Amino acid sequence: MALRFFNTYSRELEEFHPLDPEGKIVKMYTCGPTVYSRAHIGNFRAYVFEDLLQRHLEARGFAVHRVMNLTDVDDKTIRGSRAGNLPLQEFTAPFKEAFYQDLETLQIEMAGAFPAATEERYIAAMIAMISTLIERELAYQADDKSVYYRINRFPKYGQLAHFDLAELRPTGRVKSDEYDKEHVGDFALWKAWAEEDGDVGWKSPWGRGRPGWHIECSAMAMSLLGEQLDIHCGGVDNIFPHHEAEIAQSEGCSGKAPFVRYWLHCAHLLVEGQKMSKSLGNFHTLPDLLAKGYSGREVRYSLLRVHYRAPLNFTWDGLEEARQSLARLDEWLRRLWEAARAGNLQAHQAKTIADDGFAAALDDDLNISAALGHLFEQIRESNRELDTGIDSARALSWLEWWGRINSVLALEATETKPNEQIVRMAEERARARGTRDWKKSDELRDALNALGWDVRDTKDGQLVTPRVRA
RNA sequence: GGCGGGGUAGCCAAGUGGUAAGGUCGGGGUCUGCAAAACCUCUAUUCGCGGGUUCGAUUCCCGCCCCCGCCUCCA
Structure with a gap:
């Protein structure tokens, strides 16, 4: 089956073909976090989805050029830095660092670039874009000195979200006392400096101010990936207005359409059936979950499945x-490795297992459930083979097959070696077993369990394995 | 009110115009000093509700109900 994705723009499954004439390079932009607090697992649901997408594309032979932005200037970051009495950069720096750590814990591949909105070159790019939009009368400076996008001049505005602008209803989420705008739907490209911005601001042809949220993504995406992208992802809540605005800005400047060929959006995450919120106490960050004893890959699996x-x-x-x-x-995997090592690894030529069911399932709009279903069917099948005894070449073939799958899932445990204390306890237990001292043997097994190690007895002696692996 | 996404076993979740993958939990078995793991085996006459089309619908059509989200700076 051909690789296909559900495109938010068309609301249809579409066969995927990148813009690259050789069909190899995929340009992908993913909206990253606003670094005013630690990202929560809802954010990471989106990033894990994007990671699955990137890894599957790579498994299918594409070279993915991915960019993820970091929003390090907006109302919340400014508020936080003022509350903490810190310069903006010092306030956001630890959250950026924490974000990279969380990505690593979840085995999310690093993007090729993580541009931040406050970097001078992007501020300059944003100012240049806004100037172009004003020249083309797609933007104007209002009496409040801010610059707004004139949505009435961009007929496509609303098409991504499938909104009829005349029927929009205000939600009161955003302050609507902006009477200076020509149309209530006009969005800010450049926000004039205000008292509460403190020392945050940049010089511009329109006076001191800061960029609007939407323009940063257009500027960074186009600076790093060019005027047209293959894939742009985010959470469904970004469809409107953020991604709609990006289309208006980017196409308004480049004159090239479409800005993005495939829009992919992931649904929200609920916690125990409810929206995540601090007041409900179900607002989880990765460190929270790690502190409860869950590993990064357990969280990854939960978000991925x-x-x-x-x-x-x-x-x-x-x-x-x-x-x-x-x-x-x-x-x-442990059993496969055991079987593989039992033979002469050099002597055997592992035969490739041709099965492609896992990747084929992902080709269909990343059908991870079908893909995992296939994986577990094969695990049962190969476990049966292990029960009846297989040679090392066959075991290696399965391991090679798993390697292809794990390049996409990234769920294999990193090896954990028992420390000295564990080794000593295990040796003592082996001696106790030698004298058939079951009581002592069981006590030591319980003690090892308590320390996070599983103990089981096999024909070839006891086996000690870590129970929870990172 | 407009626009989306979802409603399949205790829980999570694929899927198809021809009679329900997989995971997890639970029961039984093989193995074991006991256990654990693995394997074998059992667990939805049924797919939110009501109509319709059809030889046959969970799958197509119509109507309705429920959950979640977006509707101008939330992934």
Whole structure:
């Protein structure tokens, strides 16, 4: 089956072909976090989805050029820096650092670039874009000194979200006392400096101020990837107004359409059936979950296992299920390695297992559930083979097959070695077993369990494995 | 009010005009000093509700209900 994705713009599944004439390079832009607090797992649902997309494209032979922006200037970052009595950069720096750490914990591939809105070259790019938009009468400076996009001059405005502008209803979420605008829907490209901005501001042809949120993505995407992109992702809440505005700005400047060929948006995450919020106490960050004893890959699996366009209900039961599923995967790999090492690895030529069911499922708009279903069917199949005994070449073939899948899933445990204390306890238990001292043997097993190690007895002696692996 | 996404077993979740993948949990079995793991096996006469089309619908059509989101700076 051909690779296809659901494009928000057309609301249809479309076959994927990148703009690159050789069909190899994929230009992908992903909206990143606003660095005013630690990102929460809802944010990471989107980033894990984007990671799955990138890894699958790479598995299919594409070279993905991905950019993820960091929004480091907006109302919230300014408010935070003033509350903390810190310069803006010093306020946002730790959150940027924490974000990179979280990406690593979740095994999310690093983007090729993480541009930040306050970098001089992007401020300059934004100012240049706004100037062009004003020249083309797509933007104007209002009496309040801010510069706004004139949405009535861009007929396509509203097409991504499929909104009829005449029927929009104010939600009161944003202050609507902006009487200076020609149309209530006009959005800010450049925000004139205000008292509460403190020392945050840049010089511009329109006076001191700061960029609007939407223009930064247009400027950074076009600076780093060119005037037209293949894929642009984000959460569904970004469809309107953010991505709609990006189209208006980018196409308004370049004159080239479409700015983005495939728009992919992921649904929201709920926690125990409810919207995440600080007042409900269900607002989780990655460090919160790690502190509760869950590993990065358990969280990754939990966020990954539901199709990106379906709402994901994040629950403790779900995390527990992820843990069990991964434990089964770990045990399967351990058995395969054991079988593989039993033979002469050099002497055998592992035969490639041609099965492509996993990737084929992902070709269909990243159908991860079908893909995982296929993986577990194959795990059962190969476990049966292991039960009846397989040669090392066959075991290696399965490992090679898994390697292809893991390049996309990134769920394999990193090896954990028992420390000295664990080794000593295990040796003591082995001696106790030698004298059939079951009581002592069981006590030591309980103690090892308590320290996070599983102990089991096999024909070839006991086996000690870490229970929860990062 | 407009526009989306979703409603399939205890829970999570694929899927198809021809009779329901997979994960997890639970029961039984093989194995084990006991356990654990793995494997085998059982667990939806049924796919939100009501109509219609059809030899046959969970899948197509019509109407309705419920959950979640967006409607101008939330992934």
